[in-house]
Amino acid sequence: MKKFIMNNILPLVGGVVGALxxxxxxxxxxxxxxxxxxxxxxxxxxxxxxxxxxLLFSMFDKKKKSN
Numbered sequence: 001m002k003k004f005i006m007n008n009i010l011p012l013v014g015g016v017v018g019a020l021x022x023x024x025x026x027x028x029x030x031x032x033x034x035x036x037x038x039x040x041x042x043x044x045x046x047x048x049x050x051x052x053x054x055l056l057f058s059m060f061d062k063k064k065k066s067n
Contacts, residue, residue, distance in 0.1 A: 010061050011054040018053015022046045 005012065026045035034040045038048050 007063075011058040014053040014055070014057025015050040016053070018056070019046045019050040021053065022049020025049065 022045040023042060026039055026042045029039065031039040038044050
């Protein structure tokens, strides 16, 4: 487990940061009418933010992955 965490630290941190950003977006911007599929629910905002954060942070991983 420790090896997995150390090998994937950037995507994991990005997921946490993105989840926090998604929740803050829901709280401060959100969608009042309920018709917005992502921002009308805090759960969807958090999931969307976590996925986007993990993808964004994983771009900065310097490790070369071999086949």
